[in-house]
Amino acid sequence: MKKTVSVNIKGMNFLIEEDAYELLQSYMNRLTHSLRNEKGSKEIIEDIEFRVAELCSSHLNEKKQVIEKEDIEDIVKTLGEPEEYVEGIEDFTQENKTNSFEDKQSSTNRRLFREMENAKIAGVCGGIGKYFDIDVVIIRAIFLIVFFFFGFGLPIYILLWMILPIASTTIDRLKMQGKPITAETIKEEVESATNRLSTASNSFANKISKGGVYSQRFGSIGQIIKSFFGIASIFIGLIILGFFILLIFGSNIIPFGSDEQFMSLTDIGKIVLEGKSDVYWAWVGVSTASLSAIFFLLIFGTRLIFNFKNKLTKISLISLVFIGFSGVILSTYIGVKSGREMVFEGELEKSIGAVDADTLKIESHFKKLNNSNIKSNGNSGFVTIDGNKITDSGIHFEYTESKDSLYHIYQILTANSSTHKKAERKANNIQHSILISNNILHVNTSFSYPKSDKLRDQEVIIIIQIPKGKFVEIDNQKVRMNFTSRDINININGLGDLDELEKLELLDKDYDEDYSKKEGILEANGYYESWD
């Protein structure tokens, strides 16, 4: 004994057994689902309903008054699985491309849940997969890659595990798939849940074997690329954040045992910029620019990954660009303003003395910096701040010919400022020790000036005039002057190292100031490097 129901199909009444009715209903649902992207789907469904009515009546006769399950099975077989013929016609037109785009848009309304039905751990990947309509295997693969290469996949997973609710009710499942909650969709979802449970569902087998899956996959590849860029931009954002924290606080926040420390933005500002307000504004400018960039990257990345398309994120991204630019403009303004503090050069020349010897030896003096309070960001080249003193290193050397038989030594101190006078005053503030003792020139490799003078391109240049035929010995290197065409006949010895071509070149040259000059620099660690 079986229960029958009465149905009206396009104006015709049929008596149909309950299981047969369910089968038919499920077929119509699959059809509606398959046609959701097709233009005029309503009409197609209607036409097929007419055909169903026709086929139903053809299955009935005077003896047989009720539609049975076998009849519906036969009708379904005649009509074919919707996935089969609907995918078939899609290839004809390009229309479905725009339609599938609309379908993608509908994902905006989706909600993230944890999908416990096929969960491996806590259903996070499954939930994300449902959200993007991507195969869960791909999401799991991305999580594994992120976990192994970047190391933050696990914390993200745990975080999502804690945050995301489980899709436990039918309504949750609908929200998860971005479907509107109506009586019809709820019914549909419940039905599809029963279908999922009964493995007999044909549609599943069809989905796997037919190319229809391809178009869905294609859409998700785009999403994978998006997610990849999203992750990359969040990653870059986090790197910038790290640098930003280092820049704001200096390496004081990291308990390093070393003497060397990375200077914070304020520390650098204090020794570079003129006034306190400049330091403040530079700080504001750089912070605004960096924070905007960080937030932009983080929001943009999240938006790419989770496909947020709401106005709020769009507006905040645009405003972050503007805020960021104003930060850049402010920083640039402060930079230009400080640049004006460097326009004029002041120079101070001191004569150190004259030496009468066969060879002038230069000995470098440097002390190891082992004060734990100093701040610097490099062992040579850049500055060290020690109390109220800025210590700078690297002494420039310039060699010219001596007009007599003596070595003449001069010390030149230079600095820049907004006026010539100020620059000279700053040059005068430079302390650099140099002295001659027993025909040896003792030179300190570093020099210092008051912190209040700021970094104004302070330099120390030692000028040594070398007599003809003699040389200077520094850091085990010999410095000897080249001789100009004027002197070529007198000083053949000096040309001993040169070949014929170079001799000819020398003869062609007129007396040239630069040519009779040699330069070098004595580094903080006592190493001498010549600049030829």
Add this chain to the structure above:
Amino acid sequence: MSLENTQAQMRKGILEFCILSILEKKEAYPSEILDRLKDAKLIVVEGTLYPLLTRLKNMELLAYRWEESSSGPPRKYYSLTKMGKTFLEELQVTWDELSKAVTKIIKN
């Protein structure tokens, strides 16, 4: 690409042409068209026809009218529009050329 797939592609292309050809002679309702197509073994599942008919109608190549039926639900009788006739003529030319070309290539 499997053999099945290639065959499906070939059939699909020809199907529209055949539907139009069937309707050229006289108007018909879906079941009649289905009978003809199934007879010729052009389609396997009936569902294939309906989206095609709707599409051809939306392209204004086909028009239809309703007719009551004594034995079942009302029927949609499809017929070619003027544009449909022109369209079919074009297809006919293409088909002739193609079939000649294909025969020639297969035979040699």
